Amino acid sequence: MSAAAVLADIDWHVEQQVFFYLIATTQVVAAWRVVTTKNIVHAALYLVVVLAGVAAQFILLGAEFIASTQVLVYIGAVIVLFLFGIMLTQARIGAENDLDQPNRLPAVLTAGLLAILTVSTVIRTFEDVELPDNSRTTTASVSDSIFSDYIIAFEAVSVLLLAALIGAIVVARKD
Amino acid sequence: MELTTTWYLVLGAIIFAIGASGLMIRRNPLVMFMCVELMLNAVNLTFVAFGRELDDLGGQVSVFFVLVVAAAEVVIGLAIIVAIMRHRSGATADDLSVLRG
Amino acid sequence: MTSTVTAFAQVADFARPPIDWHAVAPELVMLSVGALMIIIDIVKLERAKPYAAALSGLGFLAPLVPIATLAIDGVASEPRVMFGGAYVIDGYSLVLKALFLIVGYLVVLLATNYVGEGDYWETEFYNLLSASVLGMMVMASARDLITIFVALELLSIPAYLLAAWRKRDLKSNEAGLKYYLMGVFASSIMLYGMSLVFGVTGSTLLTEIGATLDDGIGSEPAVTLGIIFVIVGFAFKVSGFPFHTWAPDTYEGAPTPVTAFLAVASKAAGFVALMNLVVIGFVEREEVYQPVIFFIAAGSMFAGNFMALRQDNIVRLMAYSGVAQAGFLLAPLVVVGEGPEVAATAVSSIVTYLVIYAAMNLGVFAVILAVARKTKSGEISSYGGLFDYAPALAVLMTLFLASLGGLPPLGGWYAKFGIFRSLLEPGTGWGYTLAVIAAVNTVIAFGYYGKIASRMWFDAVPDDDRTRIVVPAALATALVLCIAGTIVSGVYPGAVTHFTDVELLAFR
Numbered sequence: 001m002s003a004a005a006v007l008a009d010i011d012w013h014v015e016q017q018v019f020f021y022l023i024a025t026t027q028v029v030a031a032w033r034v035v036t037t038k039n040i041v042h043a044a045l046y047l048v049v050v051l052a053g054v055a056a057q058f059i060l061l062g063a064e065f066i067a068s069t070q071v072l073v074y075i076g077a078v079i080v081l082f083l084f085g086i087m088l089t090q091a092r093i094g095a096e097n098d099l100d101q102p103n104r105l106p107a108v109l110t111a112g113l114l115a116i117l118t119v120s121t122v123i124r125t126f127e128d129v130e131l132p133d134n135s136r137t138t139t140a141s142v143s144d145s146i147f148s149d150y151i152i153a154f155e156a157v158s159v160l161l162l163a164a165l166i167g168a169i170v171v172a173r174k175d
Numbered sequence: 176m177e178l179t180t181t182w183y184l185v186l187g188a189i190i191f192a193i194g195a196s197g198l199m200i201r202r203n204p205l206v207m208f209m210c211v212e213l214m215l216n217a218v219n220l221t222f223v224a225f226g227r228e229l230d231d232l233g234g235q236v237s238v239f240f241v242l243v244v245a246a247a248e249v250v251i252g253l254a255i256i257v258a259i260m261r262h263r264s265g266a267t268a269d270d271l272s273v274l275r276g
Numbered sequence: 277m278t279s280t281v282t283a284f285a286q287v288a289d290f291a292r293p294p295i296d297w298h299a300v301a302p303e304l305v306m307l308s309v310g311a312l313m314i315i316i317d318i319v320k321l322e323r324a325k326p327y328a329a330a331l332s333g334l335g336f337l338a339p340l341v342p343i344a345t346l347a348i349d350g351v352a353s354e355p356r357v358m359f360g361g362a363y364v365i366d367g368y369s370l371v372l373k374a375l376f377l378i379v380g381y382l383v384v385l386l387a388t389n390y391v392g393e394g395d396y397w398e399t400e401f402y403n404l405l406s407a408s409v410l411g412m413m414v415m416a417s418a419r420d421l422i423t424i425f426v427a428l429e430l431l432s433i434p435a436y437l438l439a440a441w442r443k444r445d446l447k448s449n450e451a452g453l454k455y456y457l458m459g460v461f462a463s464s465i466m467l468y469g470m471s472l473v474f475g476v477t478g479s480t481l482l483t484e485i486g487a488t489l490d491d492g493i494g495s496e497p498a499v500t501l502g503i504i505f506v507i508v509g510f511a512f513k514v515s516g517f518p519f520h521t522w523a524p525d526t527y528e529g530a531p532t533p534v535t536a537f538l539a540v541a542s543k544a545a546g547f548v549a550l551m552n553l554v555v556i557g558f559v560e561r562e563e564v565y566q567p568v569i570f571f572i573a574a575g576s577m578f579a580g581n582f583m584a585l586r587q588d589n590i591v592r593l594m595a596y597s598g599v600a601q602a603g604f605l606l607a608p609l610v611v612v613g614e615g616p617e618v619a620a621t622a623v624s625s626i627v628t629y630l631v632i633y634a635a636m637n638l639g640v641f642a643v644i645l646a647v648a649r650k651t652k653s654g655e656i657s658s659y660g661g662l663f664d665y666a667p668a669l670a671v672l673m674t675l676f677l678a679s680l681g682g683l684p685p686l687g688g689w690y691a692k693f694g695i696f697r698s699l700l701e702p703g704t705g706w707g708y709t710l711a712v713i714a715a716v717n718t719v720i721a722f723g724y725y726g727k728i729a730s731r732m733w734f735d736a737v738p739d740d741d742r743t744r745i746v747v748p749a750a751l752a753t754a755l756v757l758c759i760a761g762t763i764v765s766g767v768y769p770g771a772v773t774h775f776t777d778v779e780l781l782a783f784r
Contacts, residue, residue: 017178024186031190031213035197040206047209050190054216057183061227066238070219073242078212078249085205085253089260104200111196117501118188118468125476125498126181145232146239148293149359152300153426156414157243159307160430163407164247166314167437168254170397171452174261184475191468198461207457214464218471225475233480237422241467244429248460251433255440255456259449 016060023060027053044082051075065139183224191217208252215245298349299356299365301342302373303413309335310406317399325398329388329750332402336381336409343374357783361483362420368623368778372416372548375631379541380409382638385754386645387533396441396531404434405537412545419556419783421470421480424549425463428513431545432459435538439530451529455538458512458522466509472502473557482557483782489560503564506553507572513546516606517575520599524583527595532648535591536641539598544630547605551626555612555619555780562613570610570706576603577717584724589654590644593724597680598637600717604695605629607710614702620779621701625694628776632679632687635761639676642754643669650745656728661737666745670732672759677725679762682718687765690772692718 030049037043051074058067146154194213201207219238226234297304313331316324346356352367383405391401411430418424436459440452474480476499477488489499508519515523527535558565580600587593608622644654646669651658663670679686692714699711747755765772 020178020182024182027186028189028193031193034206034209034213035193035200040203043206043209047212050213051216054220057186057220058223061183061223063223063226063235063238066219066223066235066242069239069242073246074212074216077246081249081253082205082209085256088253088257089205107196107199110199111192114195115189115192118192119185121472121497121501122184122188123181125496126179126184142232142235142239144290145236148291149362150236150240150420150422151293151295152359152363152414152418153240153420153423155307156411156423156426156430157240159310159407159410160244160426160433161247162314163404163430163434164251164437166400167404167434168250170400171251171437171440171443172254172257187471194464204453204457208460211457211460211464214461215467218464218467221468221471222474225471228475229478231478233422233474237425237471237474237480240422240426244426244433247429247433248456251437252456252460255436255449255452258440258443259446259453261443262446262449 020060023053023056040086048075048079065142180224180228184221187217187221204256215241296356296358302339305339305342306410309338313403328399328402329384333381333384335406336377339377343370346370355783361481361783362423363417364419364783365417368780369416371775371778373413376409376412376541379634382754383533383537385750386536386642388750389748390533404438408434415545415548419482435542438534439526442531447529451526454522455526462509462512465505469502469505472498485557486782500564503558503561504568507568510546510550511572514543514602515599516572516602517579524592524595528591532645536638540634540637551623551780554609556782559613566610566706569606573603573606574713577713581717581720588656590656591654607695607714608698610710611702611707618702621698623780624777625698627778628694628772629691631772631776632691632765635758636676636679636688639758642751643673646745646747646751656731659731660735662732664737665742672755674729677729681722681725685766687762689766690769
């Protein structure tokens with residue numbers, strides 16, 4: 001029996017489920033730690049876990065192009081920028097006590113309400129929507145779409161990146 | 176338990192709410208940006224889940240644009256923080272404020 | 277080599293998107309001038325600096341030429357629709373693009389001396405300004421969730437940086453940081469709303485969203501939450517109550533020309549996006565957006581006006597006055613669901629208000645800049661006795677303030693009249709209630725506009741310093757343009773409504 005045949009025989013739904021729950025639990029725990037940890041470097045590292053988890057979920061959803069972009073842009077660039085920012089601003093590496101607002105209760109209550117609201121809304125609206133089986137989009141079709149229907153948005157994003165580059169250099173440089 | 180699109184949406188909703196709570200609890204601007212990134216990632220997850228569900232490319236294309244914009248946002252956020260830190264260290268979002276709402 | 281090419285050809289038979297080059301010419305001209313400025317700056321370095329303001333002013337005026345040719349071409353009656361309705365060039369978008377360009381030009385005039393004399397990064401300042409205005413132009417035509425989001429970020433991100441442009445001043449840095457944090461928070465909320473709307477309606481095109489919501493799928497709770505989140509996200513942008521708290525701090529800390537830009541152009545762009553979204557996309561879900569916008573509009577009017585009464589700094593006062601004006605501008609959106617005619621009146625009243633508001637508000641900021649050249653202060657007390665030593669500025673300021681308050685025969689009167697007319701036209705309780713609230717607030721607003729006026733006319737000059745104020749040519753030009761706009765739009769409103777009587781329709 002060839003390897004391909006073995007792969008074809010496996011019911012991928014089970015694996016998808018197992019990995020989804022594993023990754024999802026990790027993500028929620030890590031996200032919670034980003035919000036609660038006393039150490040700013042740890043917060044950045046927990047953020048890596050969440051972002052990598054999102055990339056993994058993208059692969060489970062069959063969005064390979066977005067998953068690799070997620071890894072490149074977020075983990076490769078954004079997190080590195082955050083760590084740079086931590087170093088440049090000479091934040092103490094280690095526990096800090098003044099990371100938080102002194103009065104947490106109203107914030108926690110608002111956030112709890114928001115969580116109940118959003119979760120209950122998506123559950124009520126989409127309670128029995130099955131995940132469709134083989135709607136796997138290719139990178140080519142994504143790029144076709146970006147360069148035809150969304151070409152104006154793409155050009156606008158290019159200008160945005162240039163403007164952000166120029167402005168960030170001016171604001172951040174020493175003079 | 177059957178894995179449905181709803182599970183992805185619920186995961187997105189939970190991460191979104193955690194990020195929003197972080198933005199309200201935290202007052203170090205860097206950590207506040209991180210919380211915004213959490214919220215944006217929750218949005219991305221929701222978009223891709225919907226895109227798969229609807230078999231529509233719009234979901235993935237949205238995520239592509241959100242990713243690029245988020246990267247630009249982080250860059251300029253850090254630029255502003257670095258500019259502030261040249262004046263004083265240990266900035267928090269409201270504590271050092273000369274400006275009071 | 278050939279085999280590689282054919283291999284690629286097999287993977288994707290990419291079809292070139294049909295692009296109507298004439299229709300996107302204004303954006304392209306704007307983009308080219310911006311790119312040219314960057315190249316000149318790189319090649320000529322310091323020698324390019326004296327021409328930066330002039331070139332950038334030209335960059336804002338040049339795109340008006342293709343806008344005029346498009347108007348002559350009859351775009352108002354035969355709109356150009358691209359990408360299945362994602363990008364529409366019609367009368368509505370043309371007049372708004374022209375408005376953004378003229379506001380950009382006036383801001384360049386306001387900034388010329390401020391930036392030139394203040395030892396700031398000059399060419400880069402104008403680069404970011406053009407990038408932001410380009411985002412606004414895209415926003416005027418955007419009829420698609422993704423394009424709206426990208427346009428919003430393109431107009432906001434340069435604005436965050438411009439707010440922090442006086443980088444040696446901690447206040448300005450913090451203005452930028454506060455604006456930035458509020459802005460990114462708002463855009464993530466808005467994006468979550470957009471993702472929910474996309475998920476239920478299955479499209480990012482506003483026309484298709486509108487059609488789907490019309491079919492009755494729209495009663496899902498996720499759509500309700502999505503619409504609320506999107507509106508809340510934009511309420512931050514237009515500084516509507518209760519999301520207005522960033523405005524006074526950011527306005528005070530930012531360089532004053534940037535404040536004028538934020539108060540007029542950036543806010544107008546937020547309203548344009550809201551109009552596109554509500555009038556084309558969400559219009560069938562009245563029961564959701566009506567109470568939300570009603571609350572934000574009424575709250576903005578009361579909160580803005582009552583806080584403005586207590587301010588001592590004129591820029592903070594203008595920030596709160598801007599919050600109150602945002603309430604006025606939001607009000608007609610409450611009734612757009614009553615029918616196509618009502619929606620048409622509401623849209624044209626908002627566009628008219630935006631045009632007149634730009635003239636009078638930029639005028640106020642021009643006077644503030646001129647006075648600050650002498651007094652170096654933004655305190656209202658420093659305006660004491662302005663009439664004694666700078667009568668022209670005092671008269672201009674009084675006219676602008678009277679117009680903001682809504683005194684006939686100045687432009688602000690006609691703008692407010694249009695809002696009241698569109699609120700009363702459908703004859704619903706929501707409209708009547710808001711009209712009463714707006715009327716009450718018009719009266720309250722005279723309290724603080726009158727306060728500044730009486731300072732200028734009746735108070736003594738502080739320190740008895742009566743040296744004259746020298747108004748530089750650029751600032752004087754801006755003042756003349758603004759006062760002309762303010763008076764003409766009030767005395768002969770037809771001159772404005774000839775352009776602003778536009779409709780916002782769904783095109784496929």
